[in-house]
Amino acid sequence: MDEVKLLAVSKTWPADAVRSAAAAGQRAFGENYVQEGVAKVEALAGLGLEWHFIGPLQSNKTRLVANHFAWVHSIDRLRIAQRLSEQRDVHLPPLQVCLQVNVSGEDSKSGVSPDELPELARAVAALPRLSLRGLMAIPEPTPDTALQRRRFAQLRQLRDQLAGQGLVLDTLSMGMSDDLEAAIAEGSTMVRVGTAIFGTRSYPA
Ligand SMILES: *Cc1c(COP(=O)(O)O)cnc(C)c1O
Numbered sequence: 001m002d003e004v005k006l007l008a009v010s011k012t013w014p015a016d017a018v019r020s021a022a023a024a025g026q027r028a029f030g031e032n033y034v035q036e037g038v039a040k041v042e043a044l045a046g047l048g049l050e051w052h053f054i055g056p057l058q059s060n061k062t063r064l065v066a067n068h069f070a071w072v073h074s075i076d077r078l079r080i081a082q083r084l085s086e087q088r089d090v091h092l093p094p095l096q097v098c099l100q101v102n103v104s105g106e107d108s109k110s111g112v113s114p115d116e117l118p119e120l121a122r123a124v125a126a127l128p129r130l131s132l133r134g135l136m137a138i139p140e141p142t143p144d145t146a147l148q149r150r151r152f153a154q155l156r157q158l159r160d161q162l163a164g165q166g167l168v169l170d171t172l173s174m175g176m177s178d179d180l181e182a183a184i185a186e187g188s189t190m191v192r193v194g195t196a197i198f199g200t201r202s203y204p205a
């Protein structure tokens with residue numbers, strides 16, 4: 001059976017909440033906001049945790065992300081990837097990255113369009129300090145589980161199309177607290193779970 005990795009999304013929660021989850025055996029944590037995430041990475045540096053940046057990324061914040069995180073899931077344009085590659089410390093292993101894809105087709109959403117994905121994927125795969133691992137999506141929230149599954153199936157098919165073009169990716173970062181069953185059913189390899197682990201966030205994220 002394929003393994004699904006659990007990423008504990010600790011945004012808005014204090015370092016002590018991460019410490020407790022780490023004491024219970026959780027190793028991988030996801031953060032959305034650069035300042036908040038970097039503060040936790042530094043506060044908990046001795047614990048040997050694996051930090052993933054999963055939020056929107058502006059080009060003026062790439063240096064902090066490049067050097068405090070092991071993974072970035074939210075790359076949706078080449079300029080950001082180029083900066084991360086240029087800024088990643090040469091003494092660190094390559095930054096593990098996923099491309100965020102807009103599978104819902106809403107104009108307001110971040111993520112590269114499925115049409116533009118192959119070109120972006122080829123360009124990112126060629127960057128020296130990045131290791132392109134997979135695709136990530138945040139479909140529109142819906143209680144319709146059939147629709148949830150269609151969105152996740154679309155991301156899996158995009159991954160398979162890239163494999164057909166010679167670009168083999170091992171990671172599908174898909175599924176959150178409210179849709180993780182559908183994501184796993186469609187082949188997720190990494191679910192990003194906040195609320196179901198830490199509880200309801202006290203401010204919106
Ligand atoms: C907040 C967030 C999550 C976790 O969401 P929950 O519904 O709390 O599980 C996952 N992925 C991203 C990109 C997020 O911003």
